[in-house]
Amino acid sequence: xxxxxxxxxxxxxxxxxxxxxxxxxxxxxxxxxxxxxxxxxxxxxxxxxxxxxxxxxxxxxxxxxxxxxxxxxxxxxxxxxxxxxxxxxxxxxxxxxxxxxxxxxxxxxxxxxxxxxxxxxxxxxxxxxxxxxxxxxxxxxxxxxxxxxxxxxxxxxxxxxxxxxxxx
Numbered sequence: 001x002x003x004x005x006x007x008x009x010x011x012x013x014x015x016x017x018x019x020x021x022x023x024x025x026x027x028x029x030x031x032x033x034x035x036x037x038x039x040x041x042x043x044x045x046x047x048x049x050x051x052x053x054x055x056x057x058x059x060x061x062x063x064x065x066x067x068x069x070x071x072x073x074x075x076x077x078x079x080x081x082x083x084x085x086x087x088x089x090x091x092x093x094x095x096x097x098x099x100x101x102x103x104x105x106x107x108x109x110x111x112x113x114x115x116x117x118x119x120x121x122x123x124x125x126x127x128x129x130x131x132x133x134x135x136x137x138x139x140x141x142x143x144x145x146x147x148x149x150x151x152x153x154x155x156x157x158x159x160x161x162x163x164x165x166x167x168x
Contacts, residue, residue: 025049025063025119038152040054045078048159050152051123057151058097058126062086069118070108082122084164089124092158099126138152 028037036084040060048096051059051110062085086104093099095129103125107113 021117023119025047025116025121025167029065031070034073035152038148040057040152040155041085041162043081043085045081048085048089055125056101056127056131058093059119060089062089062123062124063119063121065097068117070120081164085162086122086124093126096155096158098146100129101127
């Protein structure tokens with residue numbers, strides 16, 4: 001069995017939380033400072049935000065605006081838009097970042113590993129052949145090849161052009 005180690009995530013886990021009662025997925029969208037908040041896309045029911053502590057460059061999350069903790073609580077339109085936006089996001093990451101594959105899914109509930117268990121969100125982590133190398137294993141260091149703001153600036157124009165109205 002292979003294991004994907006992410007010891008750098010401890011920085012996020014151990015970091016003091018400014019307001020433990022505040023949900024970042026609820027507080028960031030109304031702010032409308034998308035670049036500072038790393039919001040790449042705003043749909044009718046969901047938005048896309050970059051992960052502040054990414055597993056890989058381009059690690060994003062698709063999040064409903066409504067504060068619900070599981071997929072069963074989502075309305076059909078919300079779930080449909082989440083999947084359409086996830087699909088469009090992967091196409092953008094494939095084109096712009098040359099992603100060769102993805103880890104895609106949700107950690108639901110604390111037993112499922114959710115860091116923010118009260119607000120459902122889907123993770124999209126771009127992957128490349130050989131992206132897990134000796135650095136995290138031996139050096140306990142994750143190499144990020146591009147800064148968050150640089151990644152945001154690179155991806156934002158493509159996210160601005162997402163069109164969910166195209167017919168099949």
